[in-house]
Amino acid sequence: MRTGARTTTARRLRCGMALAACTALLGLSACGTDDGSGADPEASSAEESSAEASDGGASSSDDEDATDEDPGPTAERTSIILVTELGIDDGSGEGAPTLTADDLAGLLAEPLGGEAECTDELVLELGQSAQCTGPASLEGDDEDQDWAATAVAVPSEDAALGEGYRVAVLFSAGTALPEGASDLAREGVTLTGVGVGSMFGVEPLSAEELADATLQTLTSENAYVQVADEADWSEVTCEDGLDFTDFRTVGCTAATADGATWQLHVAPGTYADNDPGVLVGIEGTVGG
Numbered sequence: 001m002r003t004g005a006r007t008t009t010a011r012r013l014r015c016g017m018a019l020a021a022c023t024a025l026l027g028l029s030a031c032g033t034d035d036g037s038g039a040d041p042e043a044s045s046a047e048e049s050s051a052e053a054s055d056g057g058a059s060s061s062d063d064e065d066a067t068d069e070d071p072g073p074t075a076e077r078t079s080i081i082l083v084t085e086l087g088i089d090d091g092s093g094e095g096a097p098t099l100t101a102d103d104l105a106g107l108l109a110e111p112l113g114g115e116a117e118c119t120d121e122l123v124l125e126l127g128q129s130a131q132c133t134g135p136a137s138l139e140g141d142d143e144d145q146d147w148a149a150t151a152v153a154v155p156s157e158d159a160a161l162g163e164g165y166r167v168a169v170l171f172s173a174g175t176a177l178p179e180g181a182s183d184l185a186r187e188g189v190t191l192t193g194v195g196v197g198s199m200f201g202v203e204p205l206s207a208e209e210l211a212d213a214t215l216q217t218l219t220s221e222n223a224y225v226q227v228a229d230e231a232d233w234s235e236v237t238c239e240d241g242l243d244f245t246d247f248r249t250v251g252c253t254a255a256t257a258d259g260a261t262w263q264l265h266v267a268p269g270t271y272a273d274n275d276p277g278v279l280v281g282i283e284g285t286v287g288g
Contacts, residue, residue: 084168
């Protein structure tokens, strides 16, 4: 009985040891990988580090590409302000009326909510100009910049379009109105404009897009000077597109429902006190 008991006990011990060994082996196998694939954990870690480095490199490249993208309107775009109400009586006295330097500075400062200074008075004859300095934008955080104040014409409220005008002031960033935009201050050209949208002009406009924006300005009830009722505007065609980094005029032609055509000079409207849009110079009927 004792011998049989020892044999049974020994067998039980051997089976227990074998079971423990199997359990240990299973435990090691389970520790090799979480998914039971048996993959080398060090190799998996190296592969993951390599993949992370690769992803990091792509993200850095993407960030650089994003940095290189056009951020929108910049200082390269010539900011403008069109002031149509000068607050002076120009119907009496000899010669052209004149804005004092202080009055001119007030016209620049008011829409920007800051302070401005002008070195000279402005004689209100078309094309006359004066130098000012004032805020660069509505935000008021930027340093002051140079502004050129130029006497221009806008449609008269007391006469048909093309038959009369009243004097206004066009402020443009810089020391002078660019030569390519000189048509805006020429005799026989009257100005109007309107803001279109905050992202308007971020990308250059095609001739078709410029024509659409110009027609929208001519028919807008929100234009600086409304001309929607002056003619039955039906179509606009433009000779070229418009890049807002190049402050110049593009020749366009407006047609009306009765067959009349008007010569236009259209410039970028990077309004410092409004959404970007276009500035439209209306010269008169073609051949008229």
